[in-house]
Amino acid sequence: MDAESTRVSTPTVARASTWRRWLLRYEVLLLAVLVVEWLLFYHFGTTTNRRGVTVGFGTLDRQFDILRHSCEIGLLALALTPVILTGGIDLSVGSLLGLCAVVFGGLTHVLGLPLPVAAVVTLLVGAAAGGINAGLICQLRLPPLIVTLGTYSLFRGLAEAFTRGSVTYSDFPASFLTLGQGRWAGIPVQAWVFLIVAVGVWVWVHRTFSGRAFRVIGFSPEGARYAGVGVRGQLTAAYVAAGVIAALAALVYSSRLGQAKADAGLGYELFAITAVVLGGTSIFGGRGTVTGTLLGVAAIAVLKNGLATLPVVMRMNAAEELAGLLTGALLLAALAAGKLAERWRRSSAG
């Protein structure tokens, strides 16, 4: 929506209508949805239990839990934003999370490498895996959907093969567990990690040449080539970065659960893609913002965790199913609303 509105707006547009345009911006609408969601859950999901303690959605603990539980999916969504901006997709990030978790576990437990070394090697493995995707997509010009469908299976398969499916690495030292379970300055440690990555990706996408190149490639790869954009280099960077961030998510995941196993991150790619698309990034590429992705992640996380705090839902014992249903509905509604708003804007402009 971002590129759309900037292209349409001209200096002659009156001030009042600029306001309206701003209000109709997708991110603002999504923010409104998020606020409404939050207030509803705050209202209906906060209770005082019989020990006289305020519990539920409205507590700080609860809010921190939401942060902690959505960190890995949030990281994957950030990783996918540049990729989807280029008109590509990466279905393999969830499997790569699993593979990296197992690699990290193996490096620390089997080879006995010190933690920092193991962590760096894990990130490198993530980069290499992203490089495989990038190589197949850029060098052989294969469709990203199919390439990453293949590596989705391949990475998970390698994780299972390495561990023969069964080995679970646990007993990590306390210093490592801090990453996923501790707090720093009163806030969960992984929230800081997430913040740093979010700022990094935001700057990359919105303040550098690469960011513009992603959009141009997404609009028209051919046009990008004529405009002098190094398409291969930019695409490679996007997929390799996705691999590195997925590896980072694997570290956070292993630390939060205190275990590394081949099934880590199973199905996370779907949540991450959902968050990116809900955030207003076009699945065809060329259009989208990091802010939108962050809002998308937040909207889904609040919905999922908020539902679980509602007494009614708890008594139904169906938080996960309801969250799935509502996320699907929210995604469709958001897309349809965006489409209708666009049509309306076009017809009122013309």
Added chain:
Amino acid sequence: MNRWIRELSVLGVLALLLAYLAWRAPAFFQLQPLLSLLAREAPSLVVACGVAMVILVRQIDISVGSQFSVCSVVAGVLAAAGWPLAAVVPVALLAGGSLGLVNGLLVAWLGLPSIVVTLATLVALRQGLNLVRQGEFVNLPERIQWLGLPQAQGQWLLITGAVALLALLAWGLRHLAVGRWVYAVGSDAEAARLAGIRPRVVTLATFVLMGALTGIAAVMNVVQSPQVQPLTGSGLELKAIAAAVVGGVAISGGRGTLWGVLAGLLLLACISPAMVHLRIDAYWEKAIQGLIILAAVMVEGVRQRRNHGR
């Protein structure tokens, strides 16, 4: 000859695998287990045909697995309630068709991206079914299994039925005007529109057809055992898409044949039993599947590059 090169190359790989099996594990070629394997894959073939046609019009449907589960449970519950099969089949067809209609309307009329629409319906249908059934099996009456026929006849009927359906669709795609519309819309929707085709109608019809095929496939699966598990069909979307792609259907639309899909599905279906026969540990299975998908698309990529080079 050159036209069928993609299909033939998949068949070649399949032939290699079968030849290796014939050498190392001849026990693979026994009638009953093979018949059983093919009958079990017959519903997947029907679903894969539907998915391939959706890909041909340059869309995708990742909600087939959930659609399949819903149709299976609907068919199962009705059959368990004593409905005759003649009444269950149309209802399953209708159920699948209307699920396809929902996807199709959102994609064709609102112009929403199909991968996102069907991602949403994938999750919503699966979780909705979980909410309603809580994983409980449906027990079917005895007469439903094998459509009341002896087992071997029932299996043959399912296999020939699926292949006949595929042949019919493949013939229609090639020789009927409607079939050519599918390719036209998939290659270039705008050009198709200028040529007097209505891309929206074609897209919508393809989604509805895919849903209906999924409904048929669900019944073909239900009649093979006396119980329906609501989880059935989870992961089917990946299998169907992989079969189409390995079989040479271009994900960018407009290119590929259903015979290729048949070859692709046969190849994928043989991997798992082949590993059992070759005594390879199950841990390697997913990795090998991934490699085969990658190898198939790499062949395609290399070939295209060479053609471009000329």
Added chain:
Amino acid sequence: MPLRFVASLLLVSLGASLGWGAADSKLMVALLPKSKGNAYFISCKAGSERAARDLGVELLFDGPVDSNAAKQNEIVENWITLGVDVIAVAAENREGISTALRKARSQGIQVVTFDADAMPDARSFFVNQATPQGIGEALMDEAARLCGGEGEFAIICATLTAGNQREWQREIERRRQDRYPGMKLVGVRPCDDLKDRAQSEATALMSAHPKLRLIMAICSPAVPGAAEAVKQAGKKGAVRVVGLGLPNENRRYVKEGVTDTVILWKTEDLGYLTVQAAVALARGELKPGASSFKAGSLGEFRVEGDNILLGKPFLFTRENIDQFDF
């Protein structure tokens, strides 16, 4: 506009403080299965609901749809913030869940485990129906009995990564080495908890291993799947089927003689006993060091250390399966 916003915010927080609140003072017990769609835990639920009715407590029963350690942690943390009184957990991942359970205990919530234990310092009691050892021995003993102590057999499991499945396989193997060296394990295949896939896998196993005498299905959807494959292959009696499952899902195969034995703890009793123990713990009636425990209509149970023992597994066979409906 901002004013109105602040006003509504105030109103909302006011509503929240009055809100749902401490309306009922019933004891709240929360039960967390490994996966709630699994028939095994569905029948656990029936028993736990009966106990909750008997005792007049409120029962929450929620878990992942698939066996998923990360989701289990999230659910426990939800319950901590809700402020339930007792949490009973069937742990998918021993270490993973223990962090969350310790947190619950530090906030005054009582914790017991059932079905699969967490770390001992993360709970007060473990309602022990099914040590992996017990399961492994029961399955292997029954398999060896049916095969006369020698022959090839194969295992169909849920996934290659599920923790309990791996543990059972280790115990099965240990028992085989100790007692039945004549039995030979020729293959382990996963079925992703899908009955249809279990059927395909069983078909492939039978054709690849012509001397196969028995299929052991160690996840509940795999038992009817394997039985259907044996039936379709016409190998009833030649290839035996044993497994862990529920009577209702396997009744027709047991009666036809395709499946010989379905092994299960009386899962309803497990659910009942768990809730009884949880409530007794919360009310201070069950204390560490107790040597026996009286659980409502089920009578006395032995307590060994901090394990409450449910007793031996139950073998459902052709003769007795009609007495059960779950």
